[in-house]
Amino acid sequence: xxxxxxxxxxxxxxxxxxxxxxxxxxxxxxxxxxxxxxxxxxxxxxxxxxxxxxxxxxxxxxxxxxxxxxxxxxxxxxxxxxxxxxxxxxxxxxxxxxxxxxxxxxxxxxxxxxxxxxxxxxxxxxxxxxxxxxxxxxxxxxxxxxxxxxxxxxxxxxxxxxxxxxxxxxxxxxxxxxxxxxxxxxxxxxxxxxxxxxxxxxxxxxxxxxxxxxxxxxxxxxxxxxxxxxx
Numbered sequence: 248x249x250x251x252x253x254x255x256x257x258x259x260x261x262x263x264x265x266x267x268x269x270x271x272x273x274x275x276x277x278x279x280x281x282x283x284x285x286x287x288x289x290x291x292x293x294x295x296x297x298x299x300x301x302x303x304x305x306x307x308x309x310x311x312x313x314x315x316x317x318x319x320x321x322x323x324x325x326x327x328x329x330x331x332x333x334x335x336x337x338x339x340x341x342x343x344x345x346x347x348x349x350x351x352x353x354x355x356x357x358x359x360x361x362x363x364x365x366x367x368x369x370x371x372x373x374x375x376x377x378x379x380x381x382x383x384x385x386x387x388x389x390x391x392x393x394x395x396x397x398x399x400x401x402x403x404x405x406x407x408x409x410x411x412x413x414x415x416x417x418x419x420x421x422x423x424x425x426x427x428x429x430x431x432x433x434x435x436x437x438x439x440x441x442x443x444x445x446x447x448x449x450x451x452x453x454x455x456x457x458x459x460x461x462x463x464x465x466x467x468x469x470x471x472x473x474x475x476x477x478x
Contacts, residue, residue, distance in 0.1 A: 252360060253359065253361075253420065254474075255439075259448065261447065263342070263347075264342050266340050268334050272331050274289050279326055291427075293448070296400070297366055298321070328370060335375045336378060359474075362413075364400075368392055372390060376390060388413070393405065401433045406423060406433060406437040418438035419440045421437065421439045422434075424444075424445055428457075430444070431443075431455065434460075443461060445464050446464070452465070
């Protein structure tokens, strides 16, 4: 495989099973600070950098703008991080989604680099990687979290950071795949060859279609023929 040199995957809901735990933790952190927000309200924001998502919800639910302070956002996010790290270290159901290991093996055999990016902060991402052993076992080449770049998704900075580390200058040698609106727009904004939506996470096929991904898949192994088509 010469054309595609790097595939960038989202984590929760794309490569790692998300049984709703991320949205639940997010909702709980908001509730502990006085904001009762249904999980259904949280799901559409799952791909965003988490402090950005917190601000978006506060701007919707807090009637007094003067109360929406940086400190409040930091406090809510810090509680979310604690809940998420605890879950990813000890909770049940932290496992790769079906087909992910097979696709990773396929990409390694073809010499294609594997990247992960996420709306999580680095500490949460690291807890996931430690639990699954993906870095230790050399299954992934690059991991970039939203707090390592100027702006998270849908900005293209996480993809561009990985491209720089991989020595790739042409975004048409990169494929992005994720389960949310901002995953798709991240790939489109980066100019990737494909920006693929997957229905294993927060968004349904119908919801993903609104954002015009190049493809929508229901199972990770469907990625293989898409990549084969450009060889």
